[in-house]
Amino acid sequence: MIIILYLAVAIIAIAFSVLVYFLAQTLQSAQKTMDDVASTLEDMQEQMKGLNEETTELLHRTNVLAADVQYKSKSLNGIFDAVQGFGESLSNVNESVRKVTTSIENSGEEHAGKIAQTLQWGKAAIDLLHRWQGKKNSDR
Template sequence: MEILLYISASIAAASLLLIAIFVIIAIRNAKKMMNEVSETMARMENKISGITTKSDQLMERTNRLAADVESKVQSLESLAQSTQHFRQSSENLNRSFHSISEKIAAPDPKRLELMEKLAALTEAASRIYFKFKSEKQNQNSYVQQELKQLPSPQKVK
C-alpha cells in the first residue's frame, strides 16, 4: 500500500508540475498578447490623434466658411434693401413725371395764353437764329470759293 501512496504522490507531483508548466505557458502567451494589445493601442492613439488634428483643421475651415457665407448673406441683404429703395425711388420718380405730364397736358387756363405766346416767341427766335446761321455758313463758303479761285502767289526773282 505504500507503493500506491508513492505512486499517487508522484502522479500528484507530476500533475502539479504539468499545471505549473501550462500556467507558465499561458502567462507567457498572455504577456505576449498584452504587448501586442499595447502596440495596437499605441498605433490607434497615433491614428486617432491624426484624425483629431484633421478634424480640428476641418472645423476651423468650416467656421471660416460659415463666417464668409454670413458676410455674403449680409451683403446680399443690403443689396436687396438697396434694390427696394431704388424701386421706391423709381416709383416716386414715375409719379412725379406723370404729375408733371398731366400739368403740361392740361395747364391752368390762366397760364395757357402765356404758354402759347411763349411757344410762338421761342419758335420765332429759333427761326431767326437758324436763318442767320445758314446765311453765315453760305457767306463763309462763298469766301472760301473766292479764295480758291485766286491765283497762288509767285516768288519774285
C-alpha cells in the same frame, strides 16, 4: 504477536509506498497542468504586448486625425464667416434696390400728372408743327 507487529509495519510501509506513488502521480499531473498554464500565460502576455503596441499606434493616429480635423475646421470658419458676410452684403444690396424702386414708384406717382400734361403739350406741339408744315406745303 511480533509477527503481527512486523506484518502491520509491512502493511503500513506498503500503504505508505502506494500513497507516495499516487501522490507523486498527482503532483506530476499538477506540474504538467502548471506548465501548461505558464505556457498559456506567456502566450497571452506576448499577445497583450502586440495588442498594447497596436492600441498605442491607433491612439496616436486618432490624435493626429483629431488635430487635422480641428485644423480644417478652423480653416472652414473663415469660409463660413465670408459666406455670412456675403449674405449680409447681398441683403444690404437687396434693401437698397428695394428703397430705390420704392423711391422711383413714389416719384412716378407724384409726377404722373405732370408727365401726362407734358405728353399732351408735346402732342399739341407736334400737331401744330404738322399743320404749319402742311400749310407751308400747300402755299407753294
